[in-house]
Structure formats: C-alpha cells, structure tokens
Amino acid sequence: MNAPRTQRSKPRRVDIGVCTFRRAELEHTLRSLAALSIPANTVLRVIVADNDVEPSARSLVYALAGELPFELAYVHCPAANISLARNTCLESGGGDFLAFIDDDSTASPEWLAELLKIADTTGADAVLGPVQAVYGPGAPDWMSQGDFHSTKPIFVNGEIHTGYSGNVLLRRTSPKLAGRRFNLARGRSGGEDTEYFARLHQAGGRIAFAPSALVVEPVPAERTELSWLMKRRFRAGQTHGRLLTELQPNRAVWPRVGLAAAKAAYCFVAAGANAIFADRRNRFALRGVMHVGAVSGLLGAQEIKQYGERQTAGKRGNAA
Structure with a gap:
C-alpha cells in the first residue's frame, strides 16, 4: 500500500475523461465539473473524447473552453468504439x-x-464511486422503486474484483496501470470496463470504493423498457462467462456451465413464484437472464453488440 501524501512540492494534476457520442447532456456534465470543489494544490484538466464519425461535439467544447475554470481539451476519435475513446483519454492524459x-x-x-x-488514504490503484440513476415520470413504478439502473461495486470477501467506468479514478502513476488499455474487441459489445478492472485486479491492483463520490445519471426513456434491461443483463453475463474462461483457463468449463444454468433455473422459478410482485419478479428474471448470458459466454458465443449502432441525430448510439 502506498503511504498517504501529507505534503506535495508541486501541484497534483488530475485529468477527467469524458467520452461522448452525440449526447445533448454533455454541456450539463461539463458545467457540473466547473462547480467541483477542487482540493488545494490540485490542477484540473478535462479531456472530451468525441467518438462520433463527425466531430459533432467540437463546436460545443470550443465554445465552453473560455467559460469553464479549467483547461478543456477536445480529441476526435471517429471509430464508434467506446474502448478507443477511453484509450484516447488514457493516452492524452x-x-x-x-x-x-x-x-x-x-x-x-x-x-x-x-x-x-x-485514493490518498488507501493507496488504491482505482477508486469507484456510486452512480445514482434518476428516473423520469414515464418510468414504470416497479423500475423506479427497485432502482434497477444505479451502479455500485460488488464486494467479494471484502474485495472489489472488477469495476465500471461511469465513476472512477485511476492512479496513472501506478505500475499496475502502466500500458493497460481497454480492449478494442469489446468496444462495441460493451463490457470493456468490466474486463479492464478484472484484469487490473488479477494483476494485483487494488480497487477501493468512495461512497460519497456521487454522480447522478438520468435514465433515458428507451432504457426504461424491460427488454433493454434484459439485453443489458444478458451481455453482462456473457462478459462474465468469457472472463472466467480467459482469466482462469485451466479450470473445467462444464461444471461452471452447470452451475450457471442451475442459477438461471432457480431465478426463473423464483420469478414465477413472485409473479404478482413486479419488482421481485423482474429482479429474479433479470438475474436469470444474466446467468443464461454467463452460459453463453462460457461456451464461447460472440457477445452481442451494444455500441456503434446508428440512431437518430441527438441520441447516443452507444449504450453505456
């Protein structure tokens, strides 16, 4: 563990990466960063990585650059691949x-x-914060009551084994992060951040949690459909299954397949038993779909694509 810093002879430099694809809310996000309480002796820079084929966010970023109280950099990475945008932030930082x-x-x-x-008190290589979903008035009651879109890390025996990119701080000076990049092959399927942090943990990197480092995220109408959540959970299961075989290649596959299938069956039975309670029913059903996805991933099926799908202007093609 790295010892906490008590004195610094030069300012600590922090970059914030914002990967974007035709997102109208980008201006609001950048303005929220302008309202941050910046610790003493800390210099902030924001990098906007535009993942659109056309540089659609450039004019907004250039217009805001003179207003915001930090350096604002714009980088165009036109490949409709979210891993490329994340890696651009890593390499530009x-x-x-x-x-x-x-x-x-x-x-x-x-x-x-x-x-x-x-980060200072734990010496961790990565620190995750919570992402709190905000539902609009059109969201189903069961969804908003069950809070199906918020994100927090999962602890396994007191440790965090993987993470997500919607709210995270990386210690760039850590040797565990040297040369580490997001997998371009998962840049359209999603799960690139799950893999990144799982491999970081496997390499001995420490992932910590900052429960008060909150960001809030609106849930778009198209994501309030049960079908969207099912697709999301299935892909997450696929990623988990593929990573199990990649990170532990010497373990037999079929016992894992059997376990995941049994978990899926249990969840679907539980969903049926809770049929009249929409929140419980859908929660069990979604977990069952995730375990089915894990079976698919364990058997080597190609992961479904969530990124790079073309949508109408003004909507993001990437499913974050």
Missing part, C-alpha cells in the same frame, strides 16, 4: 490521476475530492 465520468452524468460538488481522499 498526463496527470497523476485520471477520472472518468459519463457524458450524461452530473457530478456532485465533492465528487472529485472524495475520490482523491479515498
């Missing part, structure tokens, strides 16, 4: 830390300070 926030999220004023505080 030069600070001691690099944080990621989604281009439709709002950072709380203490967001960055809380991430840095946990």
Whole structure:
C-alpha cells in the first residue's frame, strides 16, 4: 500500500475523461465539473473524447473552453468504439490521476475530492464511486422503486474484483496501470470496463470504493423498457462467462456451465413464484437472464453488440 501524501512540492494534476457520442447532456456534465470543489494544490484538466464519425461535439467544447475554470481539451476519435475513446483519454492524459465520468452524468460538488481522499488514504490503484440513476415520470413504478439502473461495486470477501467506468479514478502513476488499455474487441459489445478492472485486479491492483463520490445519471426513456434491461443483463453475463474462461483457463468449463444454468433455473422459478410482485419478479428474471448470458459466454458465443449502432441525430448510439 502506498503511504498517504501529507505534503506535495508541486501541484497534483488530475485529468477527467469524458467520452461522448452525440449526447445533448454533455454541456450539463461539463458545467457540473466547473462547480467541483477542487482540493488545494490540485490542477484540473478535462479531456472530451468525441467518438462520433463527425466531430459533432467540437463546436460545443470550443465554445465552453473560455467559460469553464479549467483547461478543456477536445480529441476526435471517429471509430464508434467506446474502448478507443477511453484509450484516447488514457493516452492524452498526463496527470497523476485520471477520472472518468459519463457524458450524461452530473457530478456532485465533492465528487472529485472524495475520490482523491479515498485514493490518498488507501493507496488504491482505482477508486469507484456510486452512480445514482434518476428516473423520469414515464418510468414504470416497479423500475423506479427497485432502482434497477444505479451502479455500485460488488464486494467479494471484502474485495472489489472488477469495476465500471461511469465513476472512477485511476492512479496513472501506478505500475499496475502502466500500458493497460481497454480492449478494442469489446468496444462495441460493451463490457470493456468490466474486463479492464478484472484484469487490473488479477494483476494485483487494488480497487477501493468512495461512497460519497456521487454522480447522478438520468435514465433515458428507451432504457426504461424491460427488454433493454434484459439485453443489458444478458451481455453482462456473457462478459462474465468469457472472463472466467480467459482469466482462469485451466479450470473445467462444464461444471461452471452447470452451475450457471442451475442459477438461471432457480431465478426463473423464483420469478414465477413472485409473479404478482413486479419488482421481485423482474429482479429474479433479470438475474436469470444474466446467468443464461454467463452460459453463453462460457461456451464461447460472440457477445452481442451494444455500441456503434446508428440512431437518430441527438441520441447516443452507444449504450453505456
């Protein structure tokens, strides 16, 4: 564990990466970063990585550059591949830390300070914060009551084994992160961040959690469909199954397939038993779909694509 810093002879430099694809909320996200409480002796820079074929976010970024109280850099990476955009932020950054926030999220004023505080006190290589979903009035009651879109890390025996990119701080100076990049092959299927952090953990990297480093994220109408959540959970299961075989290649596959299938069957039975309770029914059903996805991933099926699908202008083609 790295010892916490008590004195610094030069300012600590922090980059914030915002990967974007035709997101109207980008301006609101950037303005929320302008309201951050920046710790003393810390210099902030924001990198916007535009993943659209056309440089659709450039004019907005250039217009805001003179208004916002930090350096604002724009990089065009036109490949409709979210891994390329994330890697662009990694390669364009030069600070001691690099944080990621989604281009439709709002950072709380203490967001960055809380991430840095946990990084300093734990010496972790990566620090995750919670992403709180905000549902609109058109969302189903069962969905908003069950809060199916918010994100927090999962602890396994007191450790975090993987993570996500919607709210995270990376210690760029850590040897565990040297040369580490997001997998371009998963840049359209999704799960590239799950793999990145799983491999970081496997390499001995530490992932910590900052519960007060909150960002909030609106849930678009198209994501309030049960079918969207099922597709999302299935792909997450596929990623989990593929990673199990990649990270532990010497373990037999069929016992894992059997276990995942048994879990899926249990969840579907439980969903049927809770048929009259929409929240419980759908929660069990979604877990069952995730385990079916794990079976698919364990058997080597190609992961479904969520990124790069063309949509109408003004909507993001990437499913974050």
